[in-house]
Amino acid sequence: xxxxxxxxxxxxxxxxxxxxxxxxxxxxxxxxxxxxxxxxxxxxxxxxxxxxxxxxxxxxxxxxxxxxxxxxxxxxxxxxxxxxxxxxxxxxxxxxxxxxxxxxxxxxxxxxxxxxxxxxxxxxxxxxxxxxxxxxxxxxxxxxxxxxxxxxxxxxxxxxxxxxxxxxxxxxxxxxxxxxxxxxxxxxxxxxxxxxxxxxxxxxxxxxxxxxxxxxxxxxxxxxxxxxxxxxxxxxxxxxxxxxxxxxxxxxxxxxxxxxxxxxxxxxxxxxxxxxxxxxxxxxxxxxxxxxxxxxxxxxxxxxxxxxxxxxxxxxxxxxxxxxxxxxxxxxxxxxxxxxxxxxxxxxxxxxxxxxxxxxxxxxxxxxxxxxxxxxxxxxxxxxxxxxxxxxxxxxxxxxxxxxxxxxxxxxxxxxxxxxxxxxxxxxxxxxxxxxxxxxxxxxxxxxxxxxxxxxxxxxxxxxxxxxxxxxxxxxxxxxxxxxxxxxxxxxxxxxxxxxxxxxxxxxxxxxxxxxxxxxxxxxxxxxxxxxxxxxxxxxxxxxxxxxxxxxxxxxxxxxxxxxxxxxxxxxxxxxxxxxxxxxxxxxxxxxxxxxxxxxxxxxxxxxxxxxxxxxxxxxxxxxxxxxxxxxxxxxxxxxxxxxxxxxxxxxxxxxxxxxxxxxxxxxxxxxxxxxxxxxxxxxxxxxxxxxxxxxxxxxxxxxxxxxxxxxxxxxxxxxxxxxxxxxxxxxxxxxxxxxxxxxxxxxxxxxxxxxxxxxxxxxxxxxxxxxxxxxxxxxxxxxxxxxxxxxxxxxxxxxxxxxxxxxxxxxxxxxxxxxxxxxxxxxxxxxxxxxxxxxxxxxxxxxxxxxxxxxxxxxxxxxxxxxxxxxxxxxxxxxxxxxxxxxxx
RNA sequence: GGACACUUAGCUCAGUUGGGAGAGCACCUCCUUGACGUGGAGGGGGUCAGGGGUUCGAGUCCCUUAGUGUCCACCA
Numbered sequence: 001x002x003x004x005x006x007x008x009x010x011x012x013x014x015x016x017x018x019x020x021x022x023x024x025x026x027x028x029x030x031x032x033x034x035x036x037x038x039x040x041x042x043x044x045x046x047x048x049x050x051x052x053x054x055x056x057x058x059x060x061x062x063x064x065x066x067x068x069x070x071x072x073x074x075x076x077x078x079x080x081x082x083x084x085x086x087x088x089x090x091x092x093x094x095x096x097x098x099x100x101x102x103x104x105x106x107x108x109x110x111x112x113x114x115x116x117x118x119x120x121x122x123x124x125x126x127x128x129x130x131x132x133x134x135x136x137x138x139x140x141x142x143x144x145x146x147x148x149x150x151x152x153x154x155x156x157x158x159x160x161x162x163x164x165x166x167x168x169x170x171x172x173x174x175x176x177x178x179x180x181x182x183x184x185x186x187x188x189x190x191x192x193x194x195x196x197x198x199x200x201x202x203x204x205x206x207x208x209x210x211x212x213x214x215x216x217x218x219x220x221x222x223x224x225x226x227x228x229x230x231x232x233x234x235x236x237x238x239x240x241x242x243x244x245x246x247x248x249x250x251x252x253x254x255x256x257x258x259x260x261x262x263x264x265x266x267x268x269x270x271x272x273x274x275x276x277x278x279x280x281x282x283x284x285x286x287x288x289x290x291x292x293x294x295x296x297x298x299x300x301x302x303x304x305x306x307x308x309x310x311x312x313x314x315x316x317x318x319x320x321x322x323x324x325x326x327x328x329x330x331x332x333x334x335x336x337x338x339x340x341x342x343x344x345x346x347x348x349x350x351x352x353x354x355x356x357x358x359x360x361x362x363x364x365x366x367x368x369x370x371x372x373x374x375x376x377x378x379x380x381x382x383x384x385x386x387x388x389x390x391x392x393x394x395x396x397x398x399x400x401x402x403x404x405x406x407x408x409x410x411x412x413x414x415x416x417x418x419x420x421x422x423x424x425x426x427x428x429x430x431x432x433x434x435x436x437x438x439x440x441x442x443x444x445x446x447x448x449x450x451x452x453x454x455x456x457x458x459x460x461x462x463x464x465x466x467x468x469x470x471x472x473x474x475x476x477x478x479x480x481x482x483x484x485x486x487x488x489x490x491x492x493x494x495x496x497x498x499x500x501x502x503x504x505x506x507x508x509x510x511x512x513x514x515x516x517x518x519x520x521x522x523x524x525x526x527x528x529x530x531x532x533x534x535x536x537x538x539x540x541x542x543x544x545x546x547x548x549x550x551x552x553x554x555x556x557x558x559x560x561x562x563x564x565x566x567x568x569x570x571x572x573x574x575x576x577x578x579x580x581x582x583x584x585x586x587x588x589x590x591x592x593x594x595x596x597x598x599x600x601x602x603x604x605x606x607x608x609x610x611x612x613x614x615x616x617x618x619x620x621x622x623x624x625x626x627x628x629x630x631x632x633x634x635x636x637x638x639x640x641x642x643x644x645x646x647x648x649x650x651x652x653x654x655x656x657x658x659x660x661x662x663x664x665x666x667x668x669x670x671x672x673x674x675x676x677x678x679x680x681x682x683x684x685x686x687x688x689x690x691x692x693x694x695x696x697x698x699x700x701x702x703x704x705x706x707x708x709x710x711x712x713x714x715x716x717x718x719x720x721x722x723x724x725x726x727x728x729x730x731x732x733x734x735x736x737x738x739x740x741x742x743x744x745x746x747x748x749x750x751x752x753x754x755x756x757x758x759x760x761x762x763x764x765x766x767x768x769x770x771x772x773x774x775x776x777x778x779x780x781x782x783x784x785x786x787x788x789x790x791x792x793x794x795x796x797x798x799x800x801x802x803x804x805x806x807x808x809x810x811x812x813x814x815x816x817x818x819x820x821x822x823x824x825x826x827x828x829x830x831x832x833x834x835x836x837x838x839x840x841x842x843x844x845x846x847x848x849x850x851x852x853x854x855x856x857x858x859x860x861x862x863x864x865x866x867x868x869x870x871x872x873x874x875x876x877x878x879x880x881x882x883x884x885x886x887x888x889x890x
Numbered sequence: 891g892g893a894c895a896c897u898u899a900g901c902u903c904a905g906u907u908g909g910g911a912g913a914g915c916a917c918c919u920c921c922u923u924g925a926c927g928u929g930g931a932g933g934g935g936g937u938c939a940g941g942g943g944u945u946c947g948a949g950u951c952c953c954u955u956a957g958u959g960u961c962c963a964c965c966a
Contacts, residue, residue: 007925008926269965580928583926748932855946
């Protein structure tokens with residue numbers, strides 16, 4: 001039966017059907033197979049609360065391109081999918097949801113809350129997965145994992161206990177970043193600094209004289225951005241080198257309002273150049289002051305509650321909010337005459353990246369991962385190239401973080417997450433860290449324990465993702481075969497949160513690095529270059545784009561014209577272009593199918609017939625080159641360049657030239673050999689081009705492929721095209737390029753002269769070179785098909801050509817079109833003179849280069865040869881134009 | 891304060907070992923040719939931010955200036 005396609009490509013009709021077929025046929029599924037080489041990618045697990053956004057689309061498209069390509073290349077390709085429990089994000093969302101229903105999380109209690117959370121996971125966790133499928137992602141869904149499934153839980157506990165035993169995990173009271181709204185500690189990576197307009201309050205504390213009296217004349221003045229923390233001041237610091245304050249050394253000041261005596265300590269931390277060279281020290285609420293406090297054995301007075309209101313240590317301010325208290329204290333100091341002045345001041349304030357609440361540094365007992373040793377192999381991996389970051393500039397960002405790394409605070413005062421496997425003896429408080437609750441206290445023999453209420457940072461489990469998903473801590477075959485993985489694809493925004501932590505975790509627990517290459521992508525921005533955000537409401541919904549233009553168009557848009565790691569702007573005109581391309585491919589295929597005889601076997605598996613003509617060789621040669629280059633680009637992760645080449649080949653070479661050039665042969669079935677050769681070439685080139693395109697546009701390529709095939713097959717499991725020496729036809733390539741040049745010249749002249757397309761004209765090709773005439777003789781019909789020729793004649797001399805014919809000059813030949821009634825000789829002379837001038841310029845440039853001795857002695861030989869060839873061509877053309885001008889001027 | 895990136899056609903961007911400036915969109919002219927008007931043919935438009943250097947040769951490498959953006963950083 002004759003195969004047919006619709007007139008336009010309608011992605012909506014086919015995408016879901018094809019995806020379902022792929023899943024049913026298990027094409028995405030990978031099993032250990034030692035006869036094949038593995039290629040593994042683990043998905044950056046999307047949050048269960050998440051809704052598909054452009055960031056996912058970017059991630060997914062790049063991964064899917066790589067995995068589909070490698071699968072076609074014969075690798076045993078595994079794309080390991082899964083989702084993340086996203087501890088804090090999910091907990092906040094559920095808490096808010098409960099609040100709307102008038103339910104308070106604390107009143108509800110931990111157990112009930114977790115039940116609710118699991119219900120939530122069941123209900124919404126699948127949404128994101130079904131959305132990923134809309135993009136065409138070829139993940140092995142049979143292997144789908146969740147960061148809080150049984151296996152991952154086991155891995156997390158294993159790691160925690162092991163690292164605790166090795167001393168890499170410890171509990172300590174230290175300054176942590178505290179979010180007063182989420183009421184949990186957060187890691188340094190989760191703090192986002194925002195430039196905020198604030199004030200610098202200049203305050204003075206009175207000195208305590210040697211006799212113990214409070215001075216009314218001697219003060220020590222300093223500036224602060226946070227006056228309310230004075231409630232927790234336990235010292236004032238000066239630089240030991242600072243001569244201005246030498247009389248104050250060893251003395252004390254009185255902390256007003258609170259009436260506490262504070263020592264004046266000397267610490268080189270104080271910058272003499274800044275302000276007055278004096279710093280008030282609040283060890284409990286500032287990380288630097290905390291360090292100073294440790295060095296000078298200062299008291300640590302916490303003045304804040306978990307919600308950032310003032311606690312009992314704040315005396316009469318107890319219960320006030322931190323900012324309310326600030327105003328009250330400033331007012332009181334002013335009344336006491338201790339406020340010197342207020343300056344406007346802009347400074348960086350740490351905020352929580354989730355809720356943007358100003359973070360409060362507080363001393364808390366938390367669990368930490370000791371980083372100094374762990375980070376070393378992670379630095380080495382990138383330094384020595386064992387892990388390659390793309391683009392390479394990411395190295396610096398990476399090292400900047402590793403060089404300044406601090407211990408990682410991993411405990412969170414949340415419920416949704418992996419609970420810390422630490423147990424406290426109810427009687428003596430002994431801490432036992434173990435996989436299961438201990439039976440007997442090793443210290444006091446008591447049998448009652450309470451588990452640590454805290455959970456772990458989400459990224460603690462994500463850090464294990466590449467190996468826990470393959471079965472670790474068990475020694476599975478999957479792990480041995482698929483690990484380490486090959487490429488990680490992710491946004492540069494989570495390099496610190498995730499990438500680095502996976503690298504050191506993997507090295508620590510697996511003894512090897514988790515992947516060989518990290519391909520970073522940027523952000524997708526709106527048409528004005530703004531970040532897409534909920535508050536701006538400028539987010540573009542990928543599902544809507546798919547609905548309107550198709551998943552292939554979305555994918556192509558995302559990967560086109562973007563260098564690795566760069567942000568991109570997204571707007572519909574770009575997607576329209578991608579959709580148009582899908583339609584172009586569709587219609588080219590449709591045309592080919594229309595010309596295939598009924599019941600004829602598809603040419604795909606047939607050997608090359610003998611009757612191929614130069615133009616067939618030409619397109620095969622072009623295809624061959626494209627195959628080679630595209631594969632090379634993809635190997636270097638230059639996906640944008642690769643797809644551009646496929647696009648150009650299909651649209652410019654195949655559709656605009658080749659198909660047009662073979663049409664006469666298709667419409668004329670008298671010459672069966674030529675007809676067959678054309679059909680074979682059309683199909684062969686199409687199939688190969690579709691294969692090159694498939695990783696980028698899986699749906700349209702599959703639909704065409706399957707329609708074209710006789711048997712039920714899939715392009716996604718077909719072989720990736722390989723460069724073949726026997727498809728190289730250098731001479732034919734050159735010949736067709738010459739014809740194209742002549743055709744373009746004729747079209748050009750006709751447009752310039754405003755000749756209606758309907759007006760055909762006889763075309764004479766004149767050349768004194770036999771091989772050139774041969775080329776045009778075999779290519780005669782191209783002039784008729786492409787250059788409005790009624791007839792074409794190839795000859796050596798000018799016999800029979802009117803003197804005033806229009807001429808098109810190319811290197812080896814001159815094409816004459818007699819248009820006597822239309823030709824304005826002076827205009828013709830002008831046109832040719834212009835061309836002559838242009839050539840003169842080129843010739844000059846070329847001659848300059850070739851007469852430059854240094855160029856000749858230093859440039860590579862092939863470059864010189866290339867330049868000589870060009871010069872020759874220019875000279876030939878130039879001479880012919882000169883000759884033609886002479887004729888016309890007679 | 892440090893680091894990184896960007897500055898190329900009206901707009902958005904490619905341009906990866908340095909060797910005659912590209913694409914898409916927009917714009918102008920023409921085309922109801924039997925795959926496609928989501929198309930075809932032709933065209934206009936750029937001193938590749940400014941300056942200096944290396945080189946036979948620089949959009950591409952080095953230095954510098956200016957503008958923009960991002961990340962990092964405890965200066966109270």
